[in-house]
Amino acid sequence: MAQKPNIPKGTRDFSPSEIAKRDYIFGVIKKHFKTFGFQPIETPSFENSETLMGKYGDEGDRLIFKILNSGDFLSKVDEDTYGAKDSKTLTQKISEKALRYDLTVPFARYVVMHQNEIDFPFKRYQIQPVWRADRPQKGRFREFYQCDADVVGSDSLLQEVELIQLYDAVFSDLKMEGVTIKLNNRKILAGIAEVIGAGHLLVDFTVALDKLDKIGVEGVQKEMLAKGISETAIAKAAPLFELSGDNTEQLNSLKELLADSEEGSKGVEELEFIIDAIANLELKSAALKIDVTLARGLNYYTGAIFEVGAPKGVKMGSIGGGGRYDDLTGIFGLKNVSGVGISFGLDRIYLVLEELGLFPETLDRSLDVLCINFGDKEAMTALTLVTQLRNRGVSSDVYPSKAKMQKQMKYANNRKVPYVILIGENEMDTKTFVVKEMASGEQRTFALSDIDGFVKTL
RNA sequence: GUGGUUGUAGCUCAGCUGGUUAGAGCGCUGGAUUGUGGUUCCAGAGGUCGCCGGUUCGAACCCGGUCUUCCACCCCA
Numbered sequence: 001m002a003q004k005p006n007i008p009k010g011t012r013d014f015s016p017s018e019i020a021k022r023d024y025i026f027g028v029i030k031k032h033f034k035t036f037g038f039q040p041i042e043t044p045s046f047e048n049s050e051t052l053m054g055k056y057g058d059e060g061d062r063l064i065f066k067i068l069n070s071g072d073f074l075s076k077v078d079e080d081t082y083g084a085k086d087s088k089t090l091t092q093k094i095s096e097k098a099l100r101y102d103l104t105v106p107f108a109r110y111v112v113m114h115q116n117e118i119d120f121p122f123k124r125y126q127i128q129p130v131w132r133a134d135r136p137q138k139g140r141f142r143e144f145y146q147c148d149a150d151v152v153g154s155d156s157l158l159q160e161v162e163l164i165q166l167y168d169a170v171f172s173d174l175k176m177e178g179v180t181i182k183l184n185n186r187k188i189l190a191g192i193a194e195v196i197g198a199g200h201l202l203v204d205f206t207v208a209l210d211k212l213d214k215i216g217v218e219g220v221q222k223e224m225l226a227k228g229i230s231e232t233a234i235a236k237a238a239p240l241f242e243l244s245g246d247n248t249e250q251l252n253s254l255k256e257l258l259a260d261s262e263e264g265s266k267g268v269e270e271l272e273f274i275i276d277a278i279a280n281l282e283l284k285s286a287a288l289k290i291d292v293t294l295a296r297g298l299n300y301y302t303g304a305i306f307e308v309g310a311p312k313g314v315k316m317g318s319i320g321g322g323g324r325y326d327d328l329t330g331i332f333g334l335k336n337v338s339g340v341g342i343s344f345g346l347d348r349i350y351l352v353l354e355e356l357g358l359f360p361e362t363l364d365r366s367l368d369v370l371c372i373n374f375g376d377k378e379a380m381t382a383l384t385l386v387t388q389l390r391n392r393g394v395s396s397d398v399y400p401s402k403a404k405m406q407k408q409m410k411y412a413n414n415r416k417v418p419y420v421i422l423i424g425e426n427e428m429d430t431k432t433f434v435v436k437e438m439a440s441g442e443q444r445t446f447a448l449s450d451i452d453g454f455v456k457t458l
Numbered sequence: 459g460u461g462g463u464u465g466u467a468g469c470u471c472a473g474c475u476g477g478u479u480a481g482a483g484c485g486c487u488g489g490a491u492u493g494u495g496g497u498u499c500c501a502g503a504g505g506u507c508g509c510c511g512g513u514u515c516g517a518a519c520c521c522g523g524u525c526u527u528c529c530a531c532c533c534c535a
Binding site: 006009057059060062063102130132134135136137138139140141144145146296317318319320321343344345346347348349372374404405406407408409410411412413414420422424425426434436438439441443 | 459491494495525526528529530533534535
């Protein structure tokens, strides 16, 4: 009995028209990565487990796809470990490799391993799939592409400024107008926690704050209280919930609030530098906005934090994110190398472009010219013509069999071929070919010797 | 990991409180039309009703399990 074919949940097949659209996005992103001076690298799909485990927090560890060891792996497990039935301990014994969870940690590993051949500052880009053992839902897959650009070996804030410009350049080029680049700084979050006297609960504090737009002021306060943050501390943080106005006004409020915190003031200073620089340079279509509730990737970010929100009206999680991490390569033994990077979520960008109808129409043109097949003799002449068209870079084909005209025309139609060429008996006699423009239905006749005359009209 | 949701022809979906041979539109194939498609007309093919088990005289429909889809939470691109 034939088995019903299927694919694992959270994975997808990509058909020709989808590939065309994905390639279009990849192309735009890659183009701008290059013009900003980034160089490509690639790393393996799977890494040694110890490279990945513990880098993304407990939640992250759970979402890492583990690869079972080869061979008779269970026989090597001692009775105690096996009998304890503790998944975490057992997993370490039977799985030593895991699928890449993001591109940043493998990149950090790469930098440390190749530090002697790298010229710092090193600007690298990387476009590869990553895997997460997550439950799929809107815009979330178990296999998806990330497009990362990171700079290591420079602590200059100019890098942050450039990365914001890079976001703007890519989304403007994709005609996705109205994206919001949200900006925050880890130092500000730490400063606030310090000022209100909840420094030891920084993570809980920021995680709760991050949910402000989702559960509201009261919800956030409730969660903070539940996490053990005192009422007086929450009361002190009250001005945060009322931050409003443009970036300058928010900066002024933050300056005041964080005046007594050295770290917090440093964060405000950094934020101000970036905001001022971008104000001078001007963005094409994106909006840069301070958002103190932004608290992503707390596990390794130490300075700036970025997140890109889809244009208004599109219900979609963030379509990009990034930030500065001072200590990432430290885990692998290389100290004092600062890095800052951003990521584009290809699959989500795809969904947004689709929803807004922003893909160029020409993308689904996979064949420029199709020659109708009228029989063996005519087909030979057609193939000669097609060969010469191909030599000139025109994608063209001869219908492989002498099917009914209707069928051949229908095929051309479905493939969205803009030009159909007819070479039948009449044309053979007069050494000509007829070109039918499918959109208008108009037909023109060219001499077989005048291929360039036709190519010029394309 | 928690909660909910979905599964019927290649695709999008009907199918009333369980009742005989499970339907439509689109698509596909053939013909009307021997060199003209996207807009006509006629005919035809195509379904273990996700899978396994249970209740019943009888299940696409009810019950249990399982897989899948989509959504929310957690987390995140």
